[in-house]
Amino acid sequence: MAIIRSLSGTMPFSDRSLLAGIMKIRQEVFEAISRIAKERIMIIDGAMGTMLQREHLQEADFRADILKDHPKPLKGNNDILSLTRPDIVYKIHKLYLEAGADFIETNTFSGTAIAQADYQCEHLVHDINYRSAQIARKAADEIYEQTGVRRFVCGAIGPTNKTLSISPSVEHPEFRNITFQQLVKAYGEQARSLVEGGVDVLLVETVFDSANAKAALFAIRTLFEDDGIEEVPVFLSGTIVDLSGRTLSGQTGEAFLISTRQGRPVAVGLNCALGAKEMRPFIESIAMNTTALVLCYPNAGLPNALGGYDERPEDMAAALLSYASDGLVNIVGGCCGTTPDHIRAIAVAVKGVVPRKPPTSVYSGYMMLAGLEPFVIGAHTNFVNIGERCNVAGSRRFCNLIKKNKYEDAIGVARKQVENGAQILDINMDDGLLDGPSTMTKFLRLIASEPDIAKVPICVDSSNFEVLIAGLESCQGKCIVNSISLKEGEEVFLQKARLVKRYGAALVVMAFDEEGQATDTERKYKICERSYRLLIEEAAFDPCDIIFDPNILTIATGMEEHSEYGINFIEGTRLIKENLPGCFVSGGVSNFSFSFRGIEPVREAMHSVFLYHAIKAGMDMGIVNAGALPLYTDIRPDLLKLCEDLLWNKDSNATEKMLALAHDLVSGSKKPQTECDSWRQESVEKRLEYALVKGIDSHIVEDTEEARQDTSKYPRPLNVIEQPLMAGMAIVGDLFGSGKMFLPQVIKSARVMKKAVAHLIPFMDKEREENLKNKITVSNESPYQGTFVIATVKGDVHDIGKNIVAVVLGCNNFRVIDLGVMTPCEKIIKTAIDEKADFIGCSGLITPSLDEMVHVAREMQRAGLSIPLLIGGATTSKTHTAVKIAPRYSGPVIHCLDASKTVVACSSLCDPKTRDEFLADIAEEYEEVRIEHYESMKERRFMSLKAARSRALKLDFTHFQPVEPTFLGRKAFKKFDLNLVVPFIDWKPFFDVWQLRGKYPNRSYPRIFNDDNVGAEARRVFDDAQVTLRRLIDKEELKASAVISFFECCAYGDDILIFDHETRQHTATLFGLRQQCDKEYDQPCMCLSDFVAPGDHSNPTDYIGAFACTAGIGSRELCNALEKDRFDDYSSIMVKALADRLSEAMAEYLHMQVRRELWGYSLDEDLGTADLLSIKYKGIRPAPGYPSQPDHTEKMTLWRLLDVENLTGIKLTESFAMEPAASICGLYFAHPQSQYFAVGKIDKDQVEDYALRKKESVQSIEHWLAPILGYDVGK
The missing domain is CATH 3.20.20.330 (Homocysteine-binding-like domain)
Known part of the structure; x- marks a missing residue:
């Protein structure tokens, strides 16, 4: 078995x-x-x-x-x-x-x-x-x-x-x-x-x-x-x-x-x-x-x-x-x-190849549902919204549409539910005037033809089992059946459950048995526990396909026995989740507030309060009106208190009080939400706090000035910063740290803060001059937690991540000195000493920056510093930090993944109560990382370079006729129209910049907009991006250029020889690195030269392309103006993020043109944008410095062959980063079997051979290839 x-x-x-x-x-x-x-x-x-x-x-x-x-x-x-x-x-x-x-x-x-x-x-x-x-x-x-x-x-x-x-x-x-x-x-x-x-x-x-x-x-x-x-x-x-x-x-x-x-x-x-x-x-x-x-x-x-x-x-x-x-x-x-x-x-x-070993489990502990797309519910998901409006018993409008045969409008109701965030659609056709099975069938067949609706799973909802079966037979995905119960006894219950299981659906079980509906906590649990045992032991149900509905019943009916229905549901849910492993809990939320039907502001507030507590108790999902739930924290205080009193049965008069408030709400004497401008009636301190938390800068200067003029409270301009402004930013920091605020909002808050401080600076300067003139001494005690010097290291021009860290640190009461990009080590250390810095932060994106960070650590040690050094950036890692950087500096060295981790580290280091323990934990963790690293190096096995070459990927070039490009030599695009590339933008990395990461299945664009946690903020940032994008292109605030070239070539060992198209003489060499880690089952050890037909120095046999492009011309000047003149970090980061996206889209567009026209090796290609971004085309475009050829110095050859700087304006820094930062370069390979791969770690014999071929020293090669060396140069 x-x-x-x-x-x-x-x-x-x-x-x-x-x-x-x-x-x-x-x-x-x-x-x-x-x-x-x-x-x-x-x-x-x-x-x-x-x-x-x-x-x-x-x-x-x-x-x-x-x-x-x-x-x-x-x-x-x-x-x-x-x-x-x-x-x-x-x-x-x-x-x-x-x-x-x-x-x-x-x-x-x-x-x-x-x-x-x-x-x-x-x-x-x-x-x-x-x-x-x-x-x-x-x-x-x-x-x-x-x-x-x-x-x-x-x-x-x-x-x-x-x-x-x-x-x-x-x-x-x-x-x-x-x-x-x-x-x-x-x-x-x-x-x-x-x-x-x-x-x-x-x-x-x-x-x-x-x-x-x-x-x-x-x-x-x-x-x-x-x-x-x-x-x-x-x-x-x-x-x-x-x-x-x-x-x-x-x-x-x-x-x-x-x-x-x-x-x-x-x-x-x-x-x-x-x-x-x-x-x-x-x-x-x-x-x-x-x-x-x-x-x-x-x-x-x-x-x-x-x-x-x-x-x-x-x-x-x-x-x-x-x-x-x-x-x-x-x-x-x-x-x-x-x-x-x-x-x-x-x-x-x-024959002889080891077969796949199936995993022992997939999504163990998760409920798996599907419409056209999968939907997996488990520990990683937030509360699941089941849209309730497609219910003829619960929505008068939907019922009327169905009865009048207005199915197109009824479909619109379903669509709106999905657009508003419903992750599952509940469909109910229980009405005495409708033929339930046929109506359910018709509606489900109609939404099956609407992909934007059909993508989500269906919850087939009916008290008539015949209708449930009709629904199951009309859905191709995995549905939920809502519901069955024990009210007809165990035999009927099991018959229905087994049939539902055969249809492949998950099952909602009501807390209802032969004696009737459970209303108290104990009976709710006992019925669910009995049902659970029957389903597991008698019907072999997967626990993850069981959903219990412990009955959300109506409170505030005027009957005392109904007063604790909310408490009973919550406590029943807690017992179910604690004692019945694997199952889920759901309920129809609108039942809870039915006493107040017709008074939507009250009902919505009650639902929000109920869910706030029920979710904490373990409620996984609920049938709700997606999009009609106010935030718990946004409910006006008097309404919130009454909702809490009703839920927890704290006040016997709460129902009457709620009815009175409801009357006021309906009559219009009060509004359920604060009027948009009512915050302007608050004290100046509250106004400043509101503006900072909400990111509103329209009144910030006048409010700051009002506070400054109140010298009884704030004798000095600095006091305005220290007290109301810092208090507001402290709230921003707390909200961000607790996940209640997202990065784009934080950056908008920082913009408001900067404008307020900028208004106060002239007054502070004037005060300083007068004090000097009058020889008055005032306290200069800093209001900040600490001073943080941050920089992108020498040779690197990438700064989006660094800027975000700087903004978030500022919002958490740190004084941040941002030295920008391409910052020499000497400047970092001198600034830290002069400014009495408490921290230094180094950022970088390209791999040569890793070595520069090691250099900074050494120089900090030599300068006698002991302050913490924080390391961050896309190319950095905890292992590299622990193994390569930390041993060079006796002070604390900490790797930080993102802005929030940096704040945690700095705050822990600033607090005397936590500093020693935090540093001890880091030291212990990094020592373990180092031990694991060196142990793994002992276990790592390399083939000799000779053996790796003998296992090169062997393509059949004898029957391969390379396609000749339409031209040889260069083609420049000096004024490139960015409108052409907008459809090719991959938006997911854009949201990554803002640290907006949806949870499965809402990780990618545009699904991220459906995410319960970050979806709304993602939509706001995306909308801002569309406005900015149009302005950048229409007003030519960003400009683009590119150059493409095709050459005759041939493979010569691990290298590719380039020939002049006029003289047909060998004119340059593109050097390659080969995979060398020991592999099993005779897998090939690949090198880029494997994708080119072999030849020699006098015999070109194939073709290769190369390119460089940028959409970042003008970005530095524009961003500097935004940051320094308008104090607008948000817009600056937006511009940089969009420039990066446009450059990547430009590379994608140019590659498409190469395949279809300029080279023309894939004339019949007809791929959509999604397929292009998924790399479903023929050929590849690897870049120097990336996995297939990790040597950044190879860019020099491209710059010479393509005359890149002259034709495009893109320059190389001393670390071979490209300026503008939003620039891309690479090679084009056309062979249909060419593929991306990672060289991985290499051994010393390949380094020595590579150095010999490039005519450089082994030490120089080890410097540039440090991240991929399979041995420790220092040992």
Whole structure:
């Protein structure tokens, strides 16, 4: 049984133990597949249709004697050949088995009554499937007898020619030409016949619609669990229709996996539609997201112009070998266009390669749901909003729309819910005047045609179980069923639960039993505990698919017994979460405030207060009106107090008081929210605080001046800074530190603070002059926590991260002295001494900056400093800081990931109570890091450079004809139109700059806008960015330029020789580094030169391109003006972030132009922006200083070859950073098998060889390549 469990992954052990008593399980097959799959990669056969076409069969072959009088033509009905020409089918099976196939598929791809109806052959379905299974069984058993190698027969179950998720009529999106139950019947008939005929496995394949697959899996589970059919392993294979990574019905691969887990497939994967090269990223995703075996059998490449397939066996085998070598697959083979020759080549290629080891669990402890996209709920997610407005019982407007048949407007309600943040949609059609099942079906079919709605999972909500089933049969994703309960007893409860499980849904269970609804805490818990045990022990439910609703009941009804309903729910939730592991808690939030229906401000406030406490107790999700929940902290105090009193039953008169307040709210005598300008009526201190917290600068100068003039409170201008302004910034710091405020808001607050201080500076200067003149001494005690000197180190021009740290430190009451970019070590140290600094912070983005930071540490030691040195920047790491920097300086050295970590470190160091313990923890941690580092170096194994070169990636250049570019030499773009690149902007790194990181599944753009925590702020910053972007481009505040060049070249060992296109003489060398870390299974050790045809100094054999581009011309001047003249760090960081995004987009755009036109090696490319950003095109553009060639000094060669500085204005610093910072350079490789890779660590023999080739000293090479050295130069 343990073997079966490890294969199924999604089926708990107890489930099979439970079913073993009532089911017959062909356990020997499960065990055999499990055993072999652990030992080696298994092989599935190739295309049956391709081989049948080679037989040139005629109509007579499809008829024979048994169908000679059939009324319809049968040619093309390949499945019928198992009856009319079994000899040919048998021969093809034998050919695949002899080629090395472990699994052969029966000739039954179209073996359902639905597919056979096209030929009027529905009556032959049993015979077709039964006979096909027997033919394959005979062939497999004969080969087994001959070779002693076990072979398996897969009963092929195709998708049919119908789809449950897509209407065949554009005019009627709700129409379907098939039902779920019709598919269940057809699939059940086919599966039964296949098992009776002797197949070892049922293979549900080429799934283009998960709803169809769910019907097939439902039918199969019914056969096994209800009909007594012997259980065999189930394989499941989807098909991704194009490079978007989605099925025909719109689901992502991960959503497809989640939606079909209930089938408990032993193997899951993809087949058809794509070739092996194109399928790889989608197989990678599946391999990461399943505990089952991974199955992959692609087509023989993409179809040619005539619909045929041209990929040669050796090419396909090489592609699948890469899958195998990278541990992605357990079973491989071929689909359309493949032949026994392909299968033979694949079998030979993967022989001896260790198979993928499936993970023991995926998302253990998480609830997995899906619409078109996956939605995973667990420890990483915040409270989940289930949109409530698509409920005819709860929304009068929605009900009226449905009853009036205004479905388009009703769809708009659903869309608005999603736009407002609903992560799941609750759909309820319970109304006495509606036909619940048909109305539910129609509405769900309609939203299935709206991808922006269908992306989220559905919660099918009804008190009528028939309606729930109708909903489940209309959704291709994994739904929630809301709800069932014990009110009809355990037997009915379990019958419904098992059926819901077979449909593959999660389940809401109400706290309701035979005695009625639970209202007190104890009964709520006891009913849920009893339900939990039944579901786990009797129905084999995954605890993570169980959601309890302990009944949110209405309070403030005037009845005393209702007063503690809120408390009872919260305490019941706490007990459930503490004692019933794995389950989730939900509830219908609007019930809580039903006494105040029609008074929305009161209801919304009550919901917010209720959720504030319920979530703390463990409530995971709730049915709410997404977008209509005020922040707990924004509720006006009198309303908040009454809500709290009602919830906790603190005041027996709270209901009457709330009714009085509600009357005021409705009559308009009071507003539920503070009027927009009411803060202007507060004291000047409160106004300053409000302006700082909200980032409002419209009144800051006048308010600061008002405070300054109040000399009784603030005798000196400095006192205004020390007291009200610092008090406001302290609140900002606290809010940021507690996660209640986000970085863009903090930076806006800093802008307000700077404007206030700027107003006071002239008065402070005047005071200082008068004091000197009158010889008056005043206290100069600093109001700050400490002084922080911060700089981007010498040779580096990147400063976005540094500027953010400076702003956040300022908001946390630190005096920050920002020395800018390209800062020499001497200036950093001198400034720290002169300003009596408490901290030094060094930042850098490029790898040479790491060595400069080591230099700063050494010089700080030599200068006798002892203040903390903080290290940050994209290229830095805790390991490098601990191993390379900290040992050079006796003072504290601390690596800080981001601004918030820097504040924590500085605050801890400033507090005498925490400083010693903090430093002791850092010292202990870094010592452990150093020990682990040096131990890992002992364990690290390198090949000799000679051995690594012998394992170079060997591409076949004998049959490769390189495409000649449209020109050789340079092409400059001195006035580049940035409007062209805006559509190519990748926005995710933009949000990373602002430290706005959504949680799964809202990490990427535009999903980040749906994130409960950062979504609203992300939208605000994005909107600001759009305005700024238009201004920067329209007013040409940012300018762009670029240069591209193509050269003749050849590979010469690890280097690439460049030739002058006029003289054809060798004119430059691009030096390469090769992977050298020891690898298993004969994986290649790659170098960039592997992607270029080999030659010598007199023989160019190939072409290469190079480029440099920038969209940052003018950014430094603009940002300096914003920072120094307008005190506007927010706008400055915005400009720099957008310049970076535009430069990256420009590189993407230019590369596209190179592929399609300028070089023209991919003329037929037609990729969307998402695919471009996902690098789904041919060719690569690696950059010097990055993983494929980590040597920044190689930029010098590019600058000389392309005349970069003259043609674009981009300069190189002494550390080979580019100025402007928003600049990119790199090479273009066109070979279709070129790929990105990381050189990784290298050993000393390669360093010495590299130095010899470059004619430089080993010490110089070690300096520039320090981050990738596999040995310690200092030891």
